[in-house]
Amino acid sequence: MSGCVLITGATGFVGSHIAEAFVAAGYTVRCSLRSTSDARWISNLPVERTLLDLDYPADLSKALEDVEIVVHVAGVTSARRPEDYYRVNADRTRRLAEAARGVGVGRFVYISSLAARGPDGHDHPASAYGKSKLEAEKLLRDLDGPMQIVVLRPAAVYGPRDTDLLPLFKMANRGWLTLPAGPGSLQPVYASDVAKAVLAAARGATSFGPFPTAERSSYSWRDVAEKLEEALGRSVRVVRLPTAGFRLAGRASELAAKPFGSVPAFDERRAEDLTVHTWTCDPSTTEKELEWRAEVPLPEGLRRTAQWYRSEGWL
DSSP states (O other), X not given: OOOEEEEETTTSHHHHHHHHHHHXXXXXXXXXXXXXXXXXXXXXXXXXXXXXOTTOHHHHHHHTTTOSEEEEOOOOSOOSSHHHHIIIIIIHHHHHHHHHHHTTOOEEEEEOOGGGTOSTTOSSOSSHHHHHHHHHHHHHHHHXXXXXXXXXXXXXXXXXXXXSSHHHHHHHHTXXXXXXXXXXXXXXXXXXXXXXXXXXXXXXXXXXXXXXXXOSOXXXXXXXXXXXXXXXXXXXXXXXXXXXXXHHHHHHHHHHHGGGTOOOSSOHHHHHHHHTOOBOOOTHHHHHHHTOOOOOOHHHHHHHHHHHHHHTTOO
């Protein structure tokens, strides 16, 4: 039996896949939850559950008891104000890492984002979200040693349980698809491949990173449309929307959510990322140091995701 690992954000899309991987590998897995967490994705896993609010030291002490590895997945990808990104993604990451180092945790794996690097051709983030993830990385670098800290930067993650891409599948399943008009490309990564990369980082990485985590191949929006057609088994009419149209849709989504005090999954920042920027990376360093390589190509990943959506009645 391997040691005890604390996974934050384990009830979410990516975190639940990571929890499954660590359980399968024989670890004692402790999943942190908030009082409002929906634990359905880990309900059938033999894991410990602990309430954790990173603003409360007592919660931290209990959650970190006997823990050898921390995998920090929890964070926000959409927020109403820039300072909310920093408070959650940077300050709380620092607080958790300091507490983990203080009790003798041996390894801390942080799930950052390719947004921390910024889009292709940039050496800095293009959004408040990306800046907050980069700030978290900087804070962690200052804490590296004697606790080994490893940072992964996944590209766009997709797969079963993902709600962000579900509207795209639903639209395509109705026979039409709205995609950006630009020539931009993307380099996604399937959720179970991310989980395997995290497992590899927890076991064998000897440096901080950050390690880009993505499939080797990149795809155009035309490729995405074709692969979605194959995954759904039906023809899809594609409508190419210019940048201004996507931005307007993102802004409208934000305005519609405002009266309810909610944060929409699709906002102006995401619209900008999809239409203006290109997101690819070179995962060769990750493959070499972690002895990891993404195994699920986009066509197969989309097919598996569509099958899962259907089995759950989401499509």
